[in-house]
Every structure is written in structure tokens, then in C-alpha cells.
Ligand code: NAD
């Protein structure tokens with residue numbers, strides 16, 4: 395089966411691509427490399443080569459806003475007699491703070507880019523998509539665990555673009571309910587790295603998320619961690635989140651593709667998380683215990699837009715996809731540290 399992975403060179407796309415290739419899928423990665431490095435492609439290839447796996451991977455540099463470039467990929471595949479069966483649509487911009495500064499860029503890339511892609515898919519009769527949505531769309535006011543039917547109320551432009559895309563996908567499905575098969579996966583907090591240490595998360599600049607910040611403190615690229623508040627209404631006063639191992643998340647995509655392929659037509663939104671909440675202090679402790687690295691920290695004021703407690707109800711993913719997360723917080727720390735230690739400066 396042939397899959398197009400937009401944004402397939404990014405953090406989540408690269409881990410999913412590797413897993414798909416290992417399982418015999420034919421993969422095209424389409425990426426502008428605006429937030430990723432070509433080195434990730436070489437890392438994927440070297441892992442598969444070392445494993446003696448025969449794989450089919452094509453990488454194309456391009457922007458999802460470039461319709462003619464997208465169209466050529468679909469048409470070339472049809473000409474080769476091996477049409478694209480489905481798209482996993484990772485491509486997009488994902489920084490909350492940047493989206494506040496440059497909202498038009500976020501609407502252009504995320505929303506207009508997705509509209510372009512859907513138009514080209516329709517023209518080329520490819521009707522199946524797994525879309526990267528985000529738990530950020532639930533906003534501030536939900537009770538935990540968060541299920542898919544809770545209120546959607548994004549508080550930043552990034553989250554608003556994800557809601558707009560989900561709405562566009564739902565409208566498209568309703569316009570032709572016999573054809574489209576679409577699944578929006580709402581990720582909670584993807585963290586960690588491939589166990590080989592060859593691929594992992596490589597944020598540009600100072601990380602804004604907790605886990606890459608911790609690994610950069612561990613490697614001493616950053617002096618100390620700032621904990622955003624120790625007076626939240628949680629067991630130890632620090633913020634609680636749902637950290638999911640990147641390999642569990644990647645497996646969720648493969649199950650989502652299998653789910654779509656088993657249906658005549660479908661539209662679903664599905665949470666992907668670990669289903670468990672861990673606090674910042676628990677994360678620091680587990681990282682120190684699992685890796686032997688000390689993580690110095692100080693307590694800072696709360697960060698704007700944060701909530702106390704946020705974790706997923708994952709029963710829908712378990713029931714519909716037959717998926718469940720397998721890896722522990724300890725495994726997350728070990729694999730994340732392995733990647734950071736082997737690549738102190740990331741891909742650069
Ligand atoms: P990432 O930035 O590592 O990957 C996104 C990829 O898309 C990058 O390789 C980037 O170069 C590419 N890209 C960006 N704009 C593009 C364009 N116009 N055309 C083609 N390619 C383009 O991010 P990620 O963490 O792998 O996230 C993947 C998807 O999952 C994104 O849509 C993101 O919003 C979503 N998501 C991520 C998280 C997270 O915490 N990482 C959480 C929820 C949802």
C-alpha cells in the first residue's frame with residue numbers, strides 16, 4: 395500500500411515513516427523542510443539498511459501550498475500504476491507562541507495548505523486521510539480525562555487552525571459520505587525518541603515544551619529548568635499532562651490507516667494519549683532515576699495559557715483502532731535521553 399506523508403520529515407512524521415517502511419508500506423515523504431532536516435531521511439535509510447530491510451521510500455521537497463507540485467506526485471504515482479492509497483497529513487506549523495505573533499502564516503500554511511491538499515486528493519480520487527490534530531483544541535475548561543465529545547475551545551491561533559481543519563474535513567465528508575474516509579487524531583503530548591537513538595525531536599532554538607527542555611538541561615545545553623508554577627490544583631502543585639511515547643503515537647497512525655481501509659466511508663476524531671497524567675515534578679524525578687542525570691530546576695510563575703491537569707480518555711482509540719499505548723514513562727526517558735546523548739546538537 396502506498397502512502398503520502400506530508401511533513402514526513404518532522405518529529406512525528408519521521409518516526410511514523412520508519413515504522414511504516416519496516417512494515418512494508420510504500421512511502422512518499424513530502425516536506426518543505428522548513429522545520430526539519432534532510433539528515434532525518436538519511437537516518438531512516440541507514441537504520442533500514444542496517445536491518446537489511448527492503449523498502450520503498452521517495453522523498454520530495456515541496457510545500458503543501460504548491461498545488462502543481464502536489465498534483466504531480468499523485469499523477470506520477472497513477473502513471474506508474476501504483477496510485478497513492480491514503481495521505482497522512484502531518485505538515486503544518488505547530489508553535490503556539492509563533493502562531494500568536496504570525497497568525498496569518500499559520501492560517502495560510504495549516505488551513506490553506508490543507509485545503510489545497512484535499513482539492514488535489516479529490517481530483518486524483520484519493521479519498522483517505524489521517525490528519526494530525528491536537529489536544530490543544532480542548533482549551534482551558536475541560537474536566538479530565540478529556541473525551542472527544544468535550545467542548546472544543548481553542549485559545550490560540552494554532553489551536554484555531556486545527557479546529558478549522560477538523561471542520562473542513564467534517565464538511566468534506568458530509569458532502570460525499572460514500573467516498574471519504576477521514577480520521578483526525580488529537581495528539582496529547584508526544585515525547586521520547588526511536589529506541590535506536592537515530593531519530594528524535596530536534597526543536598529549533600530553545601524548546602518551549604517540557605520534555606525536550608529537560609533533555610537539553612541533561613546534556614547541559616541549558617543550565618536549568620524553569621518549572622511554571624508549583625501552586626496548581628494538583629497533587630504536588632505542578633502541572634499534569636499526558637505524555638505519550640512517540641513510538642506508541644506512530645503505531646496509532648498505522649492502526650488508523652488499517653481502520654480507514656476497513657471502512658466504506660467514515661469520519662472520526664480520536665484522542666491519542668497515554669491516558670495517564672504525570673506532573674512536572676514526577677517527570678523530573680523519573681528522568682533523573684532512569685538516566686542518572688541531575689535536572690536542576692527553579693520555580694517560576696505560571697505560564698499564560700496553561701491548565702492544571704490535562705490527560706486523555708483513550709477508550710475510543712482502544713475500541714475503534716484496537717490500539718493501546720505500551721511504553722512507560724521510564725521508557726520515554728530512556729529513549730529520549732539516548733537520542734539527546736547521541737545527538738547533543740540534534741541533526742545539526
Ligand atoms: P514538525 O514541525 O516536526 O513536523 C512538521 C513537518 O511539516 C516539518 O518537517 C516541516 O518542515 C513540515 N512543514 C511545515 N510547513 C510545511 C509546508 N507548508 N509544506 C510542507 N511541509 C511543511 O512537527 P511534529 O511535532 O512532527 O508535528 C506534526 C503534526 O502534528 C503537526 O501538524 C502538528 O501541528 C501536530 N501536532 C504536534 C504535536 C506535538 O507536540 N509535536 C501535538 C499535537 C499536534
Ligand code: UD1
Pocket residue numbers: 490491528529530582583602603604605607619620621622623632633634635674697698699700704
Ligand atoms: C503546550 C502548548 C499546547 C501544545 C502542546 C504540544 C502552551 C500553553 N500549550 O502544551 O498548546 O499543543 O504544548 O506542543 O504553550 N513546563 C514547565 N517548564 C517548561 C516547559 C513546560 O514547567 O520549560 C510545564 C508546563 O507548565 C506544563 C507541562 O510542563 O505544566 C507541559 O508543558 P508542555 O510540554 O509545554 O506541554 P503543554 O502545556 O501540554
